[in-house]
Amino acid sequence: xxxxxxxxxxxxxxxxxxxxxxxxxxxxxxxxxxxxxxxxxxxxxxxxxxxxxxxxxxxxxxxxxxxxxxxxxxxxxxxxxxxxxxxxxxxxxxxxxxxxxxxxxxxxxxxxxxxxxxxxxxxxxxxxxxxxxxxxxxxxxxxxxxxxxxxxxxxxxxxxxxxxxxxxxxxxxxxxxxxxxxxxxxxxxxxxxxxxxxxxxxxxxxxxxxxxxxxxxxxxxxxxxxxxxxxxxxxxxxxxxxxxxxxxxxxxxxxxxxxxxxxxxxxxxxxxxxxxxxxxxxxxxxxxxxxxxxxxxxxxxxxxxxxxxxxxxxxxxxxxxxxxxxxxxxxxxxxxxxxxxxxxxxxxxxxxxxxxxxxxxxxxxxxxxxxxxxxxxxxxxxxxxxxxxxxxxxxxxxxxxxxxxxxxxxxxxxxxx
Amino acid sequence: xxxxxxxxxxxxxxxxxxxxxxxxxxxxxxxxxxxxxxxxxxxxxxxxxxxxxxxxxxxxxxxxxxxxxxxxxxxxxxxxxxxxxxxxxxxxxxxxxxxxxxxxxxxxxxxxxxxxxxxxxxxxxxxxxxxxxxxxxxxxxxxxxxxxxxxxxxxxxxxxxxxxxxxxxxxxxxxxxxxxxxxxxxxxxxxxxxxxxxxxxxxxxxxxxxxxxxxxxxxxxxxxxxxxxxxxxxxxxxxxxxxxxxxxxxxxxxxxxxxxxxxxxxxxxxxxxxxxxxxxxxxxxxxxxxxxxxxxxxxxxxxxxxxxxxxxxxxxxxxxxxxxxxxxxxxxxxxxxxxxxxxxxxxxxxxxxxxxxxxxxxxxxxxxxxxxxxxxxxxxxxxxxxxxxxxxxxxxxxxxxxxxxxxxxxxxxxxxx
Numbered sequence: 001x002x003x004x005x006x007x008x009x010x011x012x013x014x015x016x017x018x019x020x021x022x023x024x025x026x027x028x029x030x031x032x033x034x035x036x037x038x039x040x041x042x043x044x045x046x047x048x049x050x051x052x053x054x055x056x057x058x059x060x061x062x063x064x065x066x067x068x069x070x071x072x073x074x075x076x077x078x079x080x081x082x083x084x085x086x087x088x089x090x091x092x093x094x095x096x097x098x099x100x101x102x103x104x105x106x107x108x109x110x111x112x113x114x115x116x117x118x119x120x121x122x123x124x125x126x127x128x129x130x131x132x133x134x135x136x137x138x139x140x141x142x143x144x145x146x147x148x149x150x151x152x153x154x155x156x157x158x159x160x161x162x163x164x165x166x167x168x169x170x171x172x173x174x175x176x177x178x179x180x181x182x183x184x185x186x187x188x189x190x191x192x193x194x195x196x197x198x199x200x201x202x203x204x205x206x207x208x209x210x211x212x213x214x215x216x217x218x219x220x221x222x223x224x225x226x227x228x229x230x231x232x233x234x235x236x237x238x239x240x241x242x243x244x245x246x247x248x249x250x251x252x253x254x255x256x257x258x259x260x261x262x263x264x265x266x267x268x269x270x271x272x273x274x275x276x277x278x279x280x281x282x283x284x285x286x287x288x289x290x291x292x293x294x295x296x297x298x299x300x301x302x303x304x305x306x307x308x309x310x311x312x313x314x315x316x317x318x319x320x321x322x323x324x325x326x327x328x329x330x331x332x333x334x335x336x337x338x339x340x341x342x343x344x345x346x347x348x349x350x351x352x353x354x355x356x357x358x359x360x361x362x363x364x365x366x367x368x369x370x371x372x373x374x375x376x377x378x379x380x381x382x383x384x385x386x387x388x389x390x391x392x393x394x395x396x397x398x399x400x401x402x403x404x405x406x407x408x409x410x411x412x413x414x415x416x417x
Numbered sequence: 418x419x420x421x422x423x424x425x426x427x428x429x430x431x432x433x434x435x436x437x438x439x440x441x442x443x444x445x446x447x448x449x450x451x452x453x454x455x456x457x458x459x460x461x462x463x464x465x466x467x468x469x470x471x472x473x474x475x476x477x478x479x480x481x482x483x484x485x486x487x488x489x490x491x492x493x494x495x496x497x498x499x500x501x502x503x504x505x506x507x508x509x510x511x512x513x514x515x516x517x518x519x520x521x522x523x524x525x526x527x528x529x530x531x532x533x534x535x536x537x538x539x540x541x542x543x544x545x546x547x548x549x550x551x552x553x554x555x556x557x558x559x560x561x562x563x564x565x566x567x568x569x570x571x572x573x574x575x576x577x578x579x580x581x582x583x584x585x586x587x588x589x590x591x592x593x594x595x596x597x598x599x600x601x602x603x604x605x606x607x608x609x610x611x612x613x614x615x616x617x618x619x620x621x622x623x624x625x626x627x628x629x630x631x632x633x634x635x636x637x638x639x640x641x642x643x644x645x646x647x648x649x650x651x652x653x654x655x656x657x658x659x660x661x662x663x664x665x666x667x668x669x670x671x672x673x674x675x676x677x678x679x680x681x682x683x684x685x686x687x688x689x690x691x692x693x694x695x696x697x698x699x700x701x702x703x704x705x706x707x708x709x710x711x712x713x714x715x716x717x718x719x720x721x722x723x724x725x726x727x728x729x730x731x732x733x734x735x736x737x738x739x740x741x742x743x744x745x746x747x748x749x750x751x752x753x754x755x756x757x758x759x760x761x762x763x764x765x766x767x768x769x770x771x772x773x774x775x776x777x778x779x780x781x782x783x784x785x786x787x788x789x790x791x792x793x794x795x796x797x798x799x800x801x802x803x804x805x806x807x808x809x810x811x812x813x814x815x816x817x818x819x820x821x822x823x824x825x826x827x828x829x830x831x832x833x834x
Binding site: 121122127148150153154156157158159160161162163164166173175176177178180186187188189211212213214235238241242243244245246247248249250251253254255280283284285330331333334335336337338339342414416 | 538539544565567570571573574575576577578579580581583590592593594595597603604605606628629630631652655658659660661662663664665666667668670671672697700701702747748750751752753754755756759831833
């Protein structure tokens, strides 16, 4: 696949995240425009509500773009998603006839503010990266027992909290919580001392299933509307004290950040790649014919307050052990109803090398090997004032399909005791 | 507190669940009425949408009752909830002036179908019954290690799945899932063999908090709109294989049933009772001045297909170790945003005696001591065709504040392999 050229010049650069091949979905405002759906193209945003109002694009009888979320488009289903993409390519390609009518509805990204691209129905987070699970398991249970016995059979997941999924750029307040030092008799309540990130991809479910109705892997793949970058902020010390026996709760409930642009499954199609060789055969309901992962380069950057941003990890989504389709199939296998707007976190994406680890817990090996930043300071975990940023893109031949960035700056904990 | 008499005669019986003292909130339809808000009084339902349309009750500028959920009323806040209750008592009390204008808007319960009383924003389930946690812990880890070290300090909870919270009467399909016999090398996929109930109360959050903003116990108590009965259906065998290290997922995701009537906090006020003596002092943020539990008698009944219903357990909500206000305060303590419509499951309510256990797992001690039913059959867990019913009421002097029932009949698993 090569670059598809557009009459929007900035979309033809080899290093834009948003060429015509991409066309990701977001929600934006400007000083004069209320929140509405937009599509990124080069350094511009196409105002979908205006396009719809002018009759240049029609997906349904009722307007679906003049709202601050893409859920209405999701509800129209995969055939509508395909016709939307086809029409956008028609309107924006270099040889488009409609250039003069479309051009007035481009808004410079520099003038826009981005918002959550959808209403999150429910948020589920998985634990489906083998390097990550092995690293964390080794730290907590020793190398012999690193992977739980179920791990090679089940895409392990837990329900997260949808109410605190926020768009990139939202400041993150350091959480308070119950903490217990290993040598203390009793816990105390106070600010988290081991604040961490988790580099993940988020898959957005675009259609719904009935309660009691499982789905096949093929159906699950068709249900995915698109992908975002996802930072599952984690309070490791709160988690260590609370998580037995029912899993993470307040350690993960305070914030999850996502990138503002939903990259569609169709845009990622050329970058499909398979999950790795299996040590143990998967049960039939989890076996996938079509490659379920994507070749997406991912980076983590840290920027101390007033300092420079620097990369501290680089990995790839293809390192996952389970695909989003496998996770979704497993999620519905008990009869759990799935809804448009459900967000599935991939689990932390770490590669086999130290520089490829997707959390500070792993990068600093639980704080035993702090990393040193360019300004000479060191980090075991995230400090107040730090800005953490995830970036990601799939690299094509002379172009990239990018996700933009997913960023959050840490504010000090509030006093509550 | 004694019975408040109503001109609705059936509300003055000592054994109705719905005297004037109660006035719980539900959603109903009839052959001629679309889904709308209603209030139970004796064996009647007061059609709130009709009352509002006639100007007999006005809570806000826009109508709030002509919708199939109580979330719009929740959004008006505690002052509106209080004025709603005061106005209902005024309209329905024995000496009411408006009897002739109100009476036409009573619908016999026998003619109505009940629906979910609210849109569930998110569902969180707790593990806050000490007898239950001790029983389960003893079975799984031995009596020495029954309670995890955090249990006396934290109201342990985990996020559940809102998409499968259903109203009483909804049939429950036995889930499929990954199961692994203790002596098997690998898991298989098939119908759950250890289907169970969990007798719980559900607290419904009625107002919202901002992300990053913790709340005090007093604020948390004020935020609770009301309570329902809740059956947290559980697949014990799926749970045993999946739950390490991140907690229950598909074992709980397939269904949660609630009773159709939300009993308001005000109706329960005369029945407040304290949480038990503490073995260990709670951290200050969890200490409550006001008694946070309620004296509510609870029963579990089982009815084999074609057989008679019989009681298999009887306990009381006052057996809980943590109140809903303590759970809600803990839930928001990290900065987790709470929303109107959030549902908090209390955790399984078991008493100290064998007959007071709120799950079959405990009643049959993991299947080692099956219970015998009147028809001579025995149960370790729930069988296809069984109907399980929870009932509950607070007993006043010559009256009761009841919850109605929370029931579900089990359908066989569907074939999916």
